[in-house]
Amino acid sequence: MGRKLSGRDFIKIGFPQNNTINIALGQVNRYKKKENKNNILEEAKQVLLNPESFIGDGIWGKVVESMIKQVEVKKHQLNTNRVPFSIYGEDAIDEQTKYQLFTALKLPVAVQGALMPDAHYGYGLPIGGVLATDNAVIPYGVGVDIGCRMSMSVFNLPANFLKGKDHQLLNILSEHTKFGMYDTHKIKADHEVFSREEFKNIPFVKGLLDKAYKQLGTSGSGNHFVEFGIVRLTETKPEWRLEPGEYIAVLSHSGSRGLGANIAKYYTYLATKQCPLPSNAQHLAWLDLNTHDGQEYWLAMNLAGDYAKACHDDIHRRIAKALGKQIAFTIENHHNFAWKEIINGKELIVHRKGATPAAEGQLGIIPGSMTTNGYIVEGLGNTESLNSASHGAGRQHSRAACKQRFTKSEIKKELSSTGVQLIGGSVDEAPMAYKDINAVMQAQSELVKVLGSFTPKFVRMDK
Structure with a gap:
């Protein structure tokens, strides 16, 4: 018996002579390349004898799905009419971004949409786009950086604690935060997320475990940051155990690193193969949640989201240890993710790509930006916005435009005038690249209530 498996080998043991064989060969070549041919065929016989017990299996689940009910691949057309939607701060959003949402609103699986006041053009859904779909998840509706999120840890330290500590705080950011694709911590931390079943049961995700372990507690490039600043609490919650006032805080912005990026790329490829769409909508290809790949992406996406949280937790743990202080409380939220939520009495998949969840409470x-305030908010549960709000100020100049428009000396002047000290950062992340955060907040006053503000003072970004 030759070493390499062929379709004929599967036919001999009783596999149906259809696309199931191609799927089986694809899975074996991808995930069982080094295994003995006879062992693989013995396993395949068990799949034939008892297919139900292999439903959801990382390798054979897709094969079984093809045996029981093949996934229908057909070219979808967009609907003529859009589903209901709302736009906030419409005057400050360009037409290209709006039309990107309008395309998504015509998807056969779309139910409702919204555009946040910080919206700008992206891939698939616009940044600041929210879309509710029926039993379908759009990988590019979630975004490449799955679980990109904010995390703020507040210390029971008064604002004047910062005085005279410039060198110490900049040194902490320099020594205890890592940015970009290759910079990692010398002393790695373990985390319970690495024991998750998804790392064992989904072969593609299993192959990303080493990368995820190395990158824990690190941040991405681009607009990702870690910064010390001053929080002004105008209202407090009992669980915070702090009175209204000014305190020291650490704010971080990053996502799921290489783990999430690879998951997004792989499942987007599968979605485009299973769900061909017109060229202007091809980035909106979806996975049906009743399929093996749809279920697998959902598990992988949630894993990436939890890994992103683990990264932030590790960043804040390292900084608190270096500062020698305990964290009083932490506020955090994803803004690149999809959730199962009840909308008008029905469970839908709500994609928020660059949008903050803002359910009531x-x-x-x-x-x-790095020179303007951020805000602690409490959601008002506005159903017209699909319980969402903006994820930031939003860009008004693209990265390419920033390189043509701004100089490093202009950025230094802006930083100096606002009393902000920066490690790293590039021209394409100039503070002037962003919209007026106060105008954005005004445009979503019916979506969130402001409980406090955060003023950056010491900022670390990738170089």
Whole structure:
């Protein structure tokens, strides 16, 4: 018997002569390349004898799905009419961004949409786009950086604690935060997220475990940051155990690193193969949640979201240890994710790509730029916005435009005038690249209530 498996080998043991064989060969070549041919065929026989017991299996689940009910691949057309939607701060949003949402609103699976006041053009859904779908998840509706999020840890330290500590605080940021693709902590931390079943049961995700372990507690490039600043609490919650006033806080912005990026890329590829769409909508390809791949992406996405949280927790733990102080409380939220939520009595998949969850009473962080205030907010549960708000100030100039428009000396002048000290950062993340955060907050006054503000003072970004 030759070493390499062929379709004929599967036919001999009784596999149906259809696309199931191609799927089986694809899975085996991808995940069982080094295994003995006879062992694989013995396993395949068990799949034939008892397919139900292999439903959801990382390798054979897709094969079984093809045996029982093949996934229908057909070219979808967009609907003529849009589903209901709302736009906030419409005057400050360009037409290209609006039309990107309008395309998404015509998807056959779309139910309702919204556009936040910080919205700008992206891939698939616009940044600041919210879309509710029926039993379908759109990988590019979640975004490449799955679980990109904000996390703010507040210390029971008065604002004047910062005085005279410039060198110490900049040194903490320099020594205890890591940015970009390759910079990692010398002393790695373990975390319970690495024991998750998804790392064992989904072969593609299993292959990303080493990368995830190395990158724990690190931040991405671009607009990701870690910063010390001053929180002004105008209202407090009993669980915070702090009176209204001014305190020291650490604010971080980052996502799921290489783990999330690879998951997004892989499942987007699967979605485009299973769900061909017109060229202007191809980035909106979805996975049906009743399929093996849809269920697998959902598990992988949630894992990436929890890993992103673990990264922030590790960043804040390292900084608190270096500062020698205990964290009083933390507020955090995803803003690149999809959730199962009840909308008008029905469970839908709500994608928020660059949008903050703002259900009634839900806490979140909406940052400005590195030289303007961010805000602690409490959701008002506005159903027209699909219980969402902006995820920041939003860009008014693209990265390419920033390189043509601004100089490093202009950025230094802006930083100096606002008393902000920066490690790293590039021209494409100039503070002037962003919209007026106060105008954005005004445009969503019916979506969130402001409980406090955060003023950056010491900022670390990738170089």
